[in-house]
Amino acid sequence: IGGDQFALIVISEQDPDQVVALAEVVRQTLNTPMTFAEREIALAGSVGLALFDPQLHAKPEDMLKDAEIAMAQAKRVGGNRIEVFRQGMRAQRSDRPSLESDLRRAIERGEIAVHFQPIVRLQDRTVAGFEALLRWEHPRLGRISPVEFIPIAEESGLIVDLGVFALERTARELAAWQQALEVAPPIFASVNVSSRQLLRHDLLHDVKAVLTRSSVLAGSLKLELTESLLMENPEYGAQMLERIRELGAGLALDDFGTGYSSLSYLQRFPFDTVKIDQSFVRQNGKGTRPIILRSMIALAHDLGMEVVAEGAETESDSIELYQLGCEYAQGFAFGYPMTASDARKLVGAASEAA
Numbered sequence: 001i002g003g004d005q006f007a008l009i010v011i012s013e014q015d016p017d018q019v020v021a022l023a024e025v026v027r028q029t030l031n032t033p034m035t036f037a038e039r040e041i042a043l044a045g046s047v048g049l050a051l052f053d054p055q056l057h058a059k060p061e062d063m064l065k066d067a068e069i070a071m072a073q074a075k076r077v078g079g080n081r082i083e084v085f086r087q088g089m090r091a092q093r094s095d096r097p098s099l100e101s102d103l104r105r106a107i108e109r110g111e112i113a114v115h116f117q118p119i120v121r122l123q124d125r126t127v128a129g130f131e132a133l134l135r136w137e138h139p140r141l142g143r144i145s146p147v148e149f150i151p152i153a154e155e156s157g158l159i160v161d162l163g164v165f166a167l168e169r170t171a172r173e174l175a176a177w178q179q180a181l182e183v184a185p186p187i188f189a190s191v192n193v194s195s196r197q198l199l200r201h202d203l204l205h206d207v208k209a210v211l212t213r214s215s216v217l218a219g220s221l222k223l224e225l226t227e228s229l230l231m232e233n234p235e236y237g238a239q240m241l242e243r244i245r246e247l248g249a250g251l252a253l254d255d256f257g258t259g260y261s262s263l264s265y266l267q268r269f270p271f272d273t274v275k276i277d278q279s280f281v282r283q284n285g286k287g288t289r290p291i292i293l294r295s296m297i298a299l300a301h302d303l304g305m306e307v308v309a310e311g312a313e314t315e316s317d318s319i320e321l322y323q324l325g326c327e328y329a330q331g332f333a334f335g336y337p338m339t340a341s342d343a344r345k346l347v348g349a350a351s352e353a354a
Contacts, residue, residue: 076151129188222250278311
């Protein structure tokens with residue numbers, strides 16, 4: 001139906017669960033790596049479903065539009081997933097132009113802030129670093145979730161300005177933390193990088209400028225990237241990561257385990273840190289969870305990478321992760337995202353205790 005979008009009409013099935021199951025088969029089929037010109041290529045599919053409702057779909061075009069809205073939602077929340085259309089999605093769609101306009105002015109108005117979630121060293125529970133997370137305090141609507149404004153920033157290109165803002169603020173804070181807390185290895189901070197940023201040659205200039213101005217220790221300012229982002233263009237991604245690392249930045253693979261990269265791809269990318277996705281830490285299947293986590297941690301270590309487990313919410317999670325060989329953990333068990341001021345206090349307390 002245009003570009004890389006395709007439509008399937010399922011007439012023979014009326015059970016919503018069966019339609020979702022069919023969509024899952026399609027998604028998994030797309031995820032299967034293929035070989036072309038002696039190279040392995042991985043794809044992913046975001047699927048939007050619209051179930052026929054005579055109250056909503058007077059014309060076939062109405063149903064197709066709702067399926068497209070659901071697909072856009074699937075992309076917004078990370079991609080490579082299925083979303084079933086809900087009426088509320090139309091309202092979200094109609095608010096978008098207004099939010100985009102407000103977001104364009106949000107940085108200069110001081111509405112965007114960088115918050116920091118602690119990452120702890122499991123061996124002694126000391127603060128090892130932070131992940132930088134953007135927050136938007138809208139003057140009229142209050143706090144707007146990153147799930148809402150980050151996709152808008154991605155689609156509009158504003159993510160580039162937000163990314164530079166996050167890098168500069170994080171590097172400035174990191175330099176102050178390192179002065180206050182002299183430990184080995186040094187305290188670190190990670191900043192998420194989007195596909196828009198990675199595909200810009202200016203990213204190298206931005207990273208170099210930020211590192212030069214801040215004088216943070218080599219490898220301590222880390223850029224976080226997801227598997228799915230790198231699979232969009234593995235060759236270019238590998239080249240960019242090598243150059244970023246040469247500049248003195250660290251590299252972290254975010255949401256490890258949720259993508260579709262093969263071991264051969266992981267070996268090509270110069271990551272120093274792997275972040276295990278929280279879905280594996282929060283699994284209910286206690287019998288299989290340690291087996292899966294142990295395998296993921298061992299794989300990362302075999303590739304020379306340190307491991308951060310995301311989503312640690314309980315003391316038992318922390319103990320188990322440490323016993324499985326995980327170096328670091330991040331989650332509500334160790335602290336919620338906090339303001340820069342509160343992060344400085346936490347680092348100051350760690351310095352006094354050292």
